[in-house]
Amino acid sequence: MELQKNAALILIDQQKGILHPTLGSRNNPEAELRMLELLAFWRHSARPVIHVHHLSRSPDSVFWPGQAGVEVQPRFEPMAGEELIQKQVPDAFSGTRLEENLRKAGIGQLVIVGVATNNSVESTARTAGNLGFDTWVAEDACFTFDKADYFGNARSASEVHAMSLGNLHGEYATVSSVRRILEAG
Template identity: 40%
Template structure:
């Protein structure tokens, strides 16, 4: 893996609203630390960085623009001059100008992380791949939540994340961790 200034970092939905109901137990407590390391690396190099924020249109959602949960988590606020793309569905490419922005920047590879592995990160990764971007998902800079299956059993967040990352790796994206990605950047 070698990285250049044609690689954009896209943090997805790193918002406070995921600390409110109805979300359940989350996995990966290291997500914030790893995500902040990625942000620092991109900012240090001046490489393209586009923040994605979920602006829910569902009544009462903690991700609604009128709810305090719509705000970015501490340490993930965009800096002056950094772009924010607002979406209202899982995929960051639907109903937004993300693809146009990336193409205008000459981006050919995207690096994704955020919340949640199995929903918005996965959906965005699949679309990025289908749109022709070389796609990288940083698995230890994502997390998801426990889910209830059709039988009423709880599937732990860690199992959900593992399965989704494996699916992405099989077809849509290179899956890596923060240490490996940052080491690759330093070698580039």
């Protein structure tokens, strides 16, 4: 693994709504700390940072525009020069200029972190891989929530997280840890 000098860090949905108790139990309680480690490294090494925020089309969503849940968490506030992509569906490429902006900047490698692993992270990583980007997902800088499977069986956030990462690894992305990504940089 070698981290390119212009690899982009993509931080997904670090908004206040993701902390809402109605979303249920989650895994990786230190995921935000791992995200902040990567963010500090990216900023220090002057690599591109892209913040992706969700603006829901559903009035019942914690990400419905015009309410507090859509606001960015203060510790993830974009800095000058960092790109902000607003999406309305889980995939950060769908209906946005993300691919166009990455191609214009000559960026071919992406490190994706955020929430939810099985939703916006997986969807964005799948598309990135399909578009030919060298895509990495930092497993310990992502998290998700408990969820029932198709048959109604309760699955823990850890199980959902692991299955989602399993879906990605080796086919759409390289799943790794923050430590290994930092060592590659």
